[in-house]
Every structure is written in structure tokens, then in C-alpha cells.
Amino acid sequence: KTDFINFISDQEWKSIEPLSSWFGPSSFLMSSMSALFQLSMWIRHCHTYLTENVGIPVWGSYVIFALATLFMGLVLGLVSEAL
Numbered sequence: 001k002t003d004f005i006n007f008i009s010d011q012e013w014k015s016i017e018p019l020s021s022w023f024g025p026s027s028f029l030m031s032s033m034s035a036l037f038q039l040s041m042w043i044r045h046c047h048t049y050l051t052e053n054v055g056i057p058v059w060g061s062y063v064i065f066a067l068a069t070l071f072m073g074l075v076l077g078l079v080s081e082a083l
Contacts, residue, residue, distance in 0.1 A: 007013060022029050043065065050061045 021027055024030065047061050047065070050056045050064065051058055056064070
């Protein structure tokens, strides 16, 4: 708390360069990073559900996610060729 008060009262904040707009919380880059983090949390939740509630072994869950990844790549490739 004391450091923060000194930072403001001594005007040390003037010597700090502001962040680029690319790294701001509302920028496209940071929004994309947030979406990827949310996707990874969803995948983790699905993995936990499959292994703990459904009873699929861990390697089985990995196989499911690998096949889903291959299938999504195939679908995206076919869609991009159609366009």
C-alpha cells in the first residue's frame, strides 16, 4: 500500500510508457487469447466429465479429442475448398 501511495505522490507513473493498444484488455489480440483460454477450460471440463462421470479411461478421452480435432480439420478444409 505504501509503495502504491509513493508511486502516485512522487509521480513515478509519468516515467512509465503506456501499453500498446495491441495489449489492451479490449483489443482483438487479448480477446482472442481469452477465447482460447475459455476453450481450453471447456476441453478440460469435457475431459473430466468423460473420465470421471462416464468412466472412459484417460487414453480413451485423448483418442476422442484427437479424432474430433482431425474431423474438425477435415470439415474446415472442405468448407474452405468450397468457398
